[in-house]
Amino acid sequence: MTRIPELPHLIYGADYNPEQWPAEVWREDITLMQEAGVNLVSLGIFSWALLERAPGEFDFAWLDEVMDLLHAGGIGVNLATATASPPPWLATLYPDSRPVTVDGVRLEIGGRQAYCPSHAGFRSHVEALVRVMAERYGTHPAVQVWHVNNEYGCHIDQCYCELCAQKFREWLRARYVTLDALNAAWGTAFWSQHYGAWEQIQPPRRAPTYANPTQQLDWRRFSSDNLLELYHLETAVLREVTPHIPVTTNFLGFLPGLDYFRWAAHEDVVSLDAYPDPLGASPHLEAGMQFDLMRSLRGGQRWILMEQATSAVNWRTVNAPKAPGLARLLNHVALAHGASGIMFFQWRASKAGAEKYHSALVQHPGPRRSRVWQEVVDFGAELRTLTPLLDARVSARVGVVFDWNSWWALELDSKPSRVSLMPLVQAWYAALRQLGQTVDFVPPSGDLGQYDLLVMPNSYLLAEGDAANVRAYVEGGGHLVTGFYSGIVDEHEHVGLGGYPAALRDVLGLWVEEWLPLAPGTVTPVQLGTASQPVEATTWAEVVHVDGAEVLGTFTDGAYGLVRGGPAVTAHASGAGRATYIATHLPEDALRDVLRGALTAAGVPHVTLPVHADVTLCTHPDGPLLHVLNAHGREELTVRVDGAADLAGAPLREELTLAPYHGVILRVPATFTVADLGVGQP
Structure with missing residues (x-):
């Protein structure tokens, strides 16, 4: 299912916090929302208090009034369960409901989301509140979506208290059944860590030196599952009382703490809060990578951009505003990558509290007195002309393997070197986008056969079944490109012996x-094929011995003299497919060249784009649609496509020039591929 359930139009809106304002402001808000084209607001997210x-003493009068005002104004509600931040009375009633850090510090009230997900008293009040909300508002005509909690794991993704310790032991019992199995999986023969009773097992709290790696890995798995259990507590009530209303909870892109592939299976629609840095080199790539992940989590279903900033945020060291046009550009990137909803935090900028300097649709000077407001109104009008995008499907021939288990394991301590996953993924993603590729993110356990090319920037951990899935993909005719230090350990963080990477040696x-x-x-030179001169690789090198693989690139020097003349990039035919291995971190041009060769071998059309061109091709019942966006803030971009028409179907015969931060959506011939596209600087 590509469409979001029962969604007749593109969503446009924001978080709305009327409780921060006197009632006389509410009616002005409705009028301004209508002027801006807002059709959905997120309501009640931080309203529990x-x-x-007081316990069991509910007051819904103000929310009733706001709900009725919104409905009368033609504005729908994404109604929050209000459980994201417990009120002070709950922490006073249950002092042990406050979370504990790895160092044993119990956090105080005064911020937000200060709760232990394992605490029975907290959970009972959550369940009671959700039930009252569902029974009261489940039949209200304004409610279109349930917004469960808010940004799970944003501040606290792990609580180390004794309640969580007990739940961890229960989770381990379910996973391993016996202590013998746990001891074998954790390798407790090392450092005299053998456990003789379940009660001896603790969370990986601060210890004299490195904690057991498998214990740490299982703790990350448990912590994600423990929050997911809390989510299930709420959704069970909602689906019992209001089965007709879809549910979502807003994700945070590549959040380290939660395995979103596991989470998304339990949502009706995926939603995202995205805050790319306007000062970053390529905000459109930073955002686009998150957008592609969201679309991938539910098999290509369109999704909602639930939060973003209209301009500046309040939590970076330097909170740069979005330049005029950048917010619109990034929203078009979201639409091109599968969004059916464009929303912001928040509707009206707060005058008090920790986020009072976070931008909003209505800024502190007031409506109609800021360039942000005019941009908001203009984009709302534009969005109403783009309804056909609801039926567009973004499909990819390239899959990027991503696995939270591997991410957690890679960045544990006690490694040959500190390798950070996200910079590698970002570099490979940028190279593929510059080659005109739309990409999905896929877990190694997923359906790999739907992709002509599969890339794994790094998969340090490959469970036995996942490794078999990757090998079957290649042997069945798929094309794989994988990076260094991949396939090293299994799901228990045990090293495969006999030469690395044990899980993929035969395929590679x-x-x-x-x-x-x-x-x-430090750099190490790599000679790629017949290139005129070596490129300078960084981060990592390996002593590689080929066993049937063809050498595509060679280390010419560096790396302590141990790799001189050795393979740096290889390719190997395995079954009906082909696997390429990159034993170092190549600079962007060289990485792009290797991926270009892999795309050619896999028969995937490609094009080399200017770095600030964002191109996405999607299918539509009325014919394919091509989004071409100019993410450059100062220079124009030209677009040449034979046989193209605009979204309304009017033919376009001339070369198009895109102004900075502008884009175009084109209807293109059924036979069009990105290789037919002409894009460049004028």
């Missing part, structure tokens, strides 16, 4: 003898 002022046609991490600022 005002909805339940090689084995690695030794890893050679490079110090910051």
